Amino acid sequence: xxxxxxxxxxxxxWARIAWARVGLELRLFVREPQQVVFSFAYxxxxxxxxxxxxxxxxxxxxxPFSQYFVxxxxxxxxxxxxxxxxxxxIAEERDRGDLERLQVLGTPLVAYFGxxxxxxxxxxxxxxxxxxxxxxxxxxxxxxxxxxxxxxFTWVALGGxxxxxxxxxxxxxxxxxxxxxxxxxxxxxVVLQFFSGVFFVYTELPAWMQQVAAIFPLKWMTQGMxxxxxxxxxxxxxxxxxxxxxxxxxxxxxxxxxxxxxxARTFRWRRGA
Amino acid sequence: xxxxxxxxxxxxxxxxxxxxxxxxxxxxxxGGRAVVxxxxxxxxxxxxxxxxxxxxxxxxxxxxxxxxVRRRDAGxxxxxxxxxxxxxxxxxxxxxxxGQTTGAGNALTVRETxxxxxxxxxxxxxxxxxxxxxxxxxxAGRRVDRLSGGxxxxxxxxxxxxxxxxxxxxxxxxxxxxxxxRRQFWALVxxxxxxxxxxxxxxxxxxxxxxxxxxxxxxxxxxxxxVAPPAELGGALRREATVHWTEDGAPRExxxxxxxxxxxDLLAAVPHGELPDLTVTRPGLEDVYLRLxxxxxxxxx
Numbered sequence: 001x002x003x004x005x006x007x008x009x010x011x012x013x014w015a016r017i018a019w020a021r022v023g024l025e026l027r028l029f030v031r032e033p034q035q036v037v038f039s040f041a042y043x044x045x046x047x048x049x050x051x052x053x054x055x056x057x058x059x060x061x062x063x064p065f066s067q068y069f070v071x072x073x074x075x076x077x078x079x080x081x082x083x084x085x086x087x088x089x090i091a092e093e094r095d096r097g098d099l100e101r102l103q104v105l106g107t108p109l110v111a112y113f114g115x116x117x118x119x120x121x122x123x124x125x126x127x128x129x130x131x132x133x134x135x136x137x138x139x140x141x142x143x144x145x146x147x148x149x150x151x152x153f154t155w156v157a158l159g160g161x162x163x164x165x166x167x168x169x170x171x172x173x174x175x176x177x178x179x180x181x182x183x184x185x186x187x188x189x190v191v192l193q194f195f196s197g198v199f200f201v202y203t204e205l206p207a208w209m210q211q212v213a214a215i216f217p218l219k220w221m222t223q224g225m226x227x228x229x230x231x232x233x234x235x236x237x238x239x240x241x242x243x244x245x246x247x248x249x250x251x252x253x254x255x256x257x258x259x260x261x262x263x264a265r266t267f268r269w270r271r272g273a
Numbered sequence: 274x275x276x277x278x279x280x281x282x283x284x285x286x287x288x289x290x291x292x293x294x295x296x297x298x299x300x301x302x303x304g305g306r307a308v309v310x311x312x313x314x315x316x317x318x319x320x321x322x323x324x325x326x327x328x329x330x331x332x333x334x335x336x337x338x339x340x341x342v343r344r345r346d347a348g349x350x351x352x353x354x355x356x357x358x359x360x361x362x363x364x365x366x367x368x369x370x371x372g373q374t375t376g377a378g379n380a381l382t383v384r385e386t387x388x389x390x391x392x393x394x395x396x397x398x399x400x401x402x403x404x405x406x407x408x409x410x411x412x413a414g415r416r417v418d419r420l421s422g423g424x425x426x427x428x429x430x431x432x433x434x435x436x437x438x439x440x441x442x443x444x445x446x447x448x449x450x451x452x453x454x455r456r457q458f459w460a461l462v463x464x465x466x467x468x469x470x471x472x473x474x475x476x477x478x479x480x481x482x483x484x485x486x487x488x489x490x491x492x493x494x495x496x497x498x499x500v501a502p503p504a505e506l507g508g509a510l511r512r513e514a515t516v517h518w519t520e521d522g523a524p525r526e527x528x529x530x531x532x533x534x535x536x537x538d539l540l541a542a543v544p545h546g547e548l549p550d551l552t553v554t555r556p557g558l559e560d561v562y563l564r565l566x567x568x569x570x571x572x573x574x
Contacts, residue, residue: 016392017392024381032380098374100374104368105365
């Protein structure tokens with residue numbers, strides 16, 4: 001290129017921009033009251049509603065509904081702060097022209113995606129902390145004391161949040177306008193929650209619903225979370241008669257990879273051409 | 274890729290000799306209709322060039338292609354020596370674009386927005402100085418969604434020049450600004466020009482083009498119909514005078530390059546009388562512009 005280019009240092013490292021973007025995304029997140037209230041209140045509200053109505057019922061001997069439910073609602077919460085919040089958020093940013101601005105600045109895609117992922121991880125941790133505190137204090141859901149279970153909790157949450165983030169980015173490229181995203185993504189998320197055994201006991205759902213749910217990460221996240229919060233003998237009540245940690249990890253990893261490929265191929269900074 | 278080329282030696286041609294922008298045969302179609310229909314354009318380094326034209330003429334599409342955010346269908350484009358369609362980050366850092374949004378949502382303050390985007394640039398201007406340069410020091414702590422329209426525009430300009438670009442694109446920068454804010458904006462562009470920045474701006478305000486631009490390109494229906502310094506725009510059209518008078522109760526109007534000769538004939542015909550409503554007018558910039566873009570003057574009067 002020309003001589004004048006050479007007088008400028010190399011462009012900033014993408015990690016530096018990604019780090020700045022994590023801070024920016026978090027700042028924007030906490031300044032958007034609806035987003036904060038929704039992300040934190042929805043899981044807690046669901047916990048209160050279902051806990052109050054079904055709290056006393058037992059899904060299987062020695063497993064109260066609230067204990068079963070906290071696993072599902074934790075998984076749902078992760079999906080909401082990652083998949084739903086990212087998918088609708090990006091569609092809005094694209095509509096507003098924010099992404100076009102980032103494009104003319106030469107923002108590396110990986111820095112933009114990294115900012116989203118960082119914001120998702122922080123807000124997911126905060127949300128899960130609030131949910132578990134309420135479940136434990138108000139509904140006497142016993143929290144695990146075995147470090148191995150917390151390890152499981154960590155990788156399921158991390159895998160679920162990452163899969164949700166990349167799929168949220170991917171779906172935002174497909175849905176088009178912010179209005180379509182705002183209507184379509186939450187509707188899809190709600191249906192998936194019913195199919196994945198968040199509100200009902202998974203094994204009692206019709207087989208076709210189970211099969212549909214088994215394609216998506218949420219079902220595996222709820223199952224992984226049950227292995228954290230339910231007693232060991234409850235594994236026998238699962239479809240496979242076991243927690244299937246290996247398969248869960250595989251499904252989440254596969255979705256992360258699929259999501260990254262779809263993002264890289266379909267991501268658009270602008271609406272239209 | 275351009276970045277892998279070896280460094281040119283110092284003894285080669287001075288960079289200022291080559292145009293900042295060189296366009297040949299640029300075409301962009303939407304659904305079979307050519308919105309940019311074969312544009313040739315050269316913008317010199319350090320020049321302020323205005324693309325002037327009515328809405329829908331293809332100004333914005335042209336700028337978007339040059340700024341590397343829209344693909345072209347045909348033609349050759351070099352911007353700062355590179356093809357914008359393959360512009361890498363080093364190239365983008367040298368090109369500033371003033372957009373219609375800040376790009377960081379409305380919940381940040383002016384200072385937070387400027388500080389954030391400083392991370393994206395290799396040689397950003399100091400935030401305090403940049404904010405002062407666009408006259409937002411007083412509003413630096415205010416949230417973007419609490420700014421007036423003029424203040425927002427100034428913030429967008431600040432973000433466009435933050436990376437000290439060699440070339441700045443301004444797409445209708447003063448649309449919606451009040452006259453005071455427009456004048457302030459003009460002063461800002463003049464200071465950029467004094468600092469050696471090449472500026473390509475689009476506008477549909479003639480006075481803006483005349484005031485700011487070294488050269489004006491008139492664009493209509495996707496074609497560049499004339500390129501000239503503002504004072505010379507229209508050439509022959511401009512030398513043509515319109516002689517108007519009333520004869521036998523009916524208005525008469527003649528366009529001529531030699532109004533004096535026509536007047537002699539007219540006055541000779543009425544040696545002792547008067548020619549009612551006699552006027553001789555030269556077309557102003559606006560008249561020339563309207564004729565260039567093919568709008569009959571009667572239609573807008």
